[in-house]
Amino acid sequence: MYELLCRSAERPWAAQLEKLDCLPTTSTTRSLVLHMQENRSQLNRGARASFSMLGLLFMVTSIGSALHGFWLVPAFSILALVALTFALERHGASAPAYETLEFVDGRVRHRDSSGRQVELPAFWLRLAAESCSPSDLRLILRGRDGAIEFGRCLSLDERHAVVPLIASALAQSRGD
Structure with missing residues (x-):
């Protein structure tokens, strides 16, 4: 499952922003915080x-x-x-796996439950959705300084749903 924690006021869905406890954003700061967590529903x-x-x-x-x-x-x-x-x-x-992907001030930060943290400039990043088979999808942000694989804790349907959201956030973060 995934959850948008913070969105820029320029986004069309910014009316929902007032309900969230979010960092204040100015008109020049474009930010998106996406929290992804492994689904751990109990047995019914x-x-x-x-x-x-x-x-x-x-x-x-x-x-x-x-x-x-x-x-x-x-x-x-x-x-x-x-x-x-x-x-x-x-x-x-056991604790469910989680990841946080942040688009803030032209930079992309990724943190996961194992303690790894990567921060790269958004200008050089490109979104790659690699699929070896219909039941597999890897989401990777590639740049000249490195790569970030994210969404490992999401289901296949959730990965497909996150792709346009991340592509839009990346374009806005680069200023396209």
Whole structure:
């Protein structure tokens, strides 16, 4: 999921800016702050029922094997279900990945949850949306001083939705 935290007053959607707690922008300062975060929705009732049915299916299929003398099959079925439950609980308890992309005063800043921070001049940056397959999209801001890959924590649909927004912000930041 992504969220616009700060927008310039020159943007057509600036009426919503008053609702946000944003840094003040002047008419000469054009800024955009985009916060992107990995989606961590909790398992709903249907998903929990699906896992319960999966566990029941493991037990039913392993009973037949146990009756034929294959005692390791039920043990591995139980271990597989315990490992799946543990992995889901562990993943839900960990902090979600996030990224922040800022367009301020002709510069582009990128910060992520692992502590990396990159700042490049917006004038030389170009947006590249690389797609190796229909289910893959990499968003990269390339410039002569380096490159910034962003949107790694977004879903494919969200990456497609962010491309025109970033292209517009980059054009305004360069003064095009």
